[in-house]
Amino acid sequence: MHAYFGCNAAAEPVYSAFLGTPQICVTKMSTRNCQGMDSVIKPLDTIPEDKKVRVQRTQSTFDPFEKPANQVKRVHSENNACINFKTSSTGKESPKVRRHSSPSSPTSPKFGKADSYEKLEKLGEGSYATVYKGKSKVNGKLVALKVIRLQEEEGTPFTAIREASLLKGLKHANIVLLHDIIHTKETLTLVFEYVHTDLCQYMDKHPGGLHPDNVKLFLFQLLRGLSYIHQRYILHRDLKPQNLLISDTGELKLADFGLARAKSVPSHTYSNEVVTLWYRPPDVLLGSTEYSTCLDMWGVGCIFVEMIQGVAAFPGMKDIQDQLERIFLVLGTPNEDTWPGVHSLPHFKPERFTLYSSKNLRQAWNKLSYVNHAEDLASKLLQCSPKNRLSAQAALSHDYFSDLPPRLWELTDMSSIFTVPNVRLQPEAGESMRAFGKNNTYGKSLSNSKH
Numbered sequence: 001m002h003a004y005f006g007c008n009a010a011a012e013p014v015y016s017a018f019l020g021t022p023q024i025c026v027t028k029m030s031t032r033n034c035q036g037m038d039s040v041i042k043p044l045d046t047i048p049e050d051k052k053v054r055v056q057r058t059q060s061t062f063d064p065f066e067k068p069a070n071q072v073k074r075v076h077s078e079n080n081a082c083i084n085f086k087t088s089s090t091g092k093e094s095p096k097v098r099r100h101s102s103p104s105s106p107t108s109p110k111f112g113k114a115d116s117y118e119k120l121e122k123l124g125e126g127s128y129a130t131v132y133k134g135k136s137k138v139n140g141k142l143v144a145l146k147v148i149r150l151q152e153e154e155g156t157p158f159t160a161i162r163e164a165s166l167l168k169g170l171k172h173a174n175i176v177l178l179h180d181i182i183h184t185k186e187t188l189t190l191v192f193e194y195v196h197t198d199l200c201q202y203m204d205k206h207p208g209g210l211h212p213d214n215v216k217l218f219l220f221q222l223l224r225g226l227s228y229i230h231q232r233y234i235l236h237r238d239l240k241p242q243n244l245l246i247s248d249t250g251e252l253k254l255a256d257f258g259l260a261r262a263k264s265v266p267s268h269t270y271s272n273e274v275v276t277l278w279y280r281p282p283d284v285l286l287g288s289t290e291y292s293t294c295l296d297m298w299g300v301g302c303i304f305v306e307m308i309q310g311v312a313a314f315p316g317m318k319d320i321q322d323q324l325e326r327i328f329l330v331l332g333t334p335n336e337d338t339w340p341g342v343h344s345l346p347h348f349k350p351e352r353f354t355l356y357s358s359k360n361l362r363q364a365w366n367k368l369s370y371v372n373h374a375e376d377l378a379s380k381l382l383q384c385s386p387k388n389r390l391s392a393q394a395a396l397s398h399d400y401f402s403d404l405p406p407r408l409w410e411l412t413d414m415s416s417i418f419t420v421p422n423v424r425l426q427p428e429a430g431e432s433m434r435a436f437g438k439n440n441t442y443g444k445s446l447s448n449s450k451h
Contacts, residue, residue, distance in 0.1 A: 111138060111180050117145055117191060129160070133194060136179070142194035143179060147187050160188055163257045166234065172413045174225030176245055176255040195255075196248055199303070200241035206428040209310035212371050213426045214250070219304055220401060220408065221252035221417060226300065227392040228413060229254070230293040239299030240279045241306065250425035251416055277320070278302065278312050282327050282334075283386045285320050287346030294386035300395070301381030308374060309365040313382075320347070325354065331384050332358030339385040373400040 110116055119132045123144070132145040148160045167178035167190075180191035199218065203210065210218070222244065229236065236243075236254060243256040281298035283291060305313040314330075316323030328334070333356045334342045342348050361375050361382070362368050368375040377400040380390040390398070396409070407420045417423055 112182060114182050114184060114189065116180075117143060117182075117189075119145060134191075136191075144192040144194045146190040146192065148189070150186055150188060160190070164188075164190055166257045170229065170232075170234075170257075172225055172228045173251065173411075173416045174221045174253055175228065176253045192255075195245035195251075195253055197246050198242055198255075199244040199246055199252070199307075202246050203241060203307065203310070207310055208429070209367055210307050211426045211428050212308070214428065215304070215307040215371075216401065216404070217250060217417065217423070217425065218244075218246075218252050218307060219300075220396070220404065222254070222300060222303070223392045223396050224417075225252070225254040226293075226296055227396060230296070230392055235293060236296050236299075238276065239296055239303065240276045241303060244303070249416075249418055251418065277316050277323055278314055280323070281386065282324060282384050283345065285324050285327075286342070286348045288386075291386060293391060294389045297381055297389040297392065297395070298383075298386075300392070301378055301389075304374075304378055304381065305361075305365050305368070308367045308371065310367075311365075313365070321352065327384070328353060328356050330356075330359055330361065330364045331382060332356055334384050342385075371400075373398065373402070376400070 116137050118135045118137060120135060120142075121133045123131045123133050125131075129146050129148045132147065134143045134145045135141070136143050164178065164181055167176070168181075171177075176195065177193040178190060179193060180189075182189040182191065209215075226236065236257065238256060243254070245253040245255050247253070279299040279302045281291075281295055284295065302313040314323060314326040316326055332338065333353050334348075335350075336343055338358075343350075361378050365378075368378055377390075377395065377398045380388075380398070381395065383389045405420050405423060408417055408423070411417065411419070
């Protein structure tokens with residue numbers, strides 16, 4: 001459950017998305033920078049370069065940098081750590097706990113108190129936080145407890161303050177829910193809803209690409225959550241499969257807001273060492289520090305391709321130069337005609353890069369051609385020039401989603417897409433129908449669900 005982390009994780013899989021970070025105020029952004037989205041953002045803090053994660057995934061055959069598979073490993077460090085799938089088999093949430101004392105009694109479990117939560121098992125440990133699976137004594141529900149150790153000399157980590165302050169104001173079905181905050185002299189504990197796995201672990205369990213219908217539902221939920229935060233002028237800045245939690249019903253939730261930023265003082269600039277290398281856009285790789293919601297949309301494109309193809313879109317093996325070469329190999333080496341302003345970016349030196357012409361995405365990832373409109377949507381997300389990338393709101397209206405029930409676009413923020421009739425995950429290859437329940441009718445009924 002990766003997305004609980006935002007720190008160095010232990011070798012064993014853990015709830016990484018919760019070991020992340022928080023944030024504070026939001027003010028309006030100006031200038032139309034992304035297709036269909038207002039926003040220009042200028043950063044506040046500096047994120048160190050060590051926020052990188054290397055991931056295990058078989059590489060595509062379209063790859064001049066191909067190396068033996070055992071050299072490409074998904075290392076769960078810094079902002080990541082997976083949750084073992086075995087934890088999902090331990091059962092359902094506990095029923096509500098009966099209170100034997102009156103609400104006014106000092107012995108009653110209360111929110112904001114450390115003894116109101118029981119630790120069940122340790123899920124993972126990072127450089128400044130440990131995540132536990134726990135149970136609330138207030139209502140009996142399973143929770144994830146992110147316990148942040150406070151250093152007397154250093155005080156509360158700013159990343160933790162940012163994560164808590166941001167998540168307190170975000171209420172959406174596709175964003176992990178922060179239930180409670182407990183502050184003691186030694187620790188700061190963030191209490192999250194418990195979600196049993198993440199997209200990284202899900203794809204590792206189902207190699208070779210996910211069921212096309214499930215890819216569509218996961219992507220729709222990702223865009224839905226992003227549209228919600230982007231409309232509130234918040235960037236996630238660390239989109240990757242490890243930071244997307246997946247519930248046992250298939251609900252996807254954005255997590256680990258440790259690197260998220262809201263627009264603030266315009267004179268400052270954001271760190272360009274933000275997104276994990278494989279999911280980092282070329283403008284940031286080339287040194288741009290003035291970016292907007294378009295930053296997140298590149299990550300969406302990379303994750304979309306990875307879900308369909310079963311391989312990371314651009315699995316750089318060495319450094320930023322290697323990462324850029326992999327991108328340019330598919331999308332073409334940029335110039336002032338294809339990307340106005342690219343020559344002004346700090347790290348763009350034309351002589352450093354091989355001249356590649358752009359290719360159809362299906363040449364790199366053949367499975368995009370198997371699904372109607374998938375290649376077109378991916379190509380509109382994976383644009384080198386940030387101004388050309390589709391916004392989350394515009395992407396939700398793309399023809400790729402045209403066979404989904406119209407009611408999905410009418411849901412309230414806190415309503416799950418699975419409240420719409422016939423919307424269900426399909427069993428992945430090799431799974432029995434029992435894996436997701438008996439009524440998996442979504443795939444068969446798409447053509448009849450437009451009502």
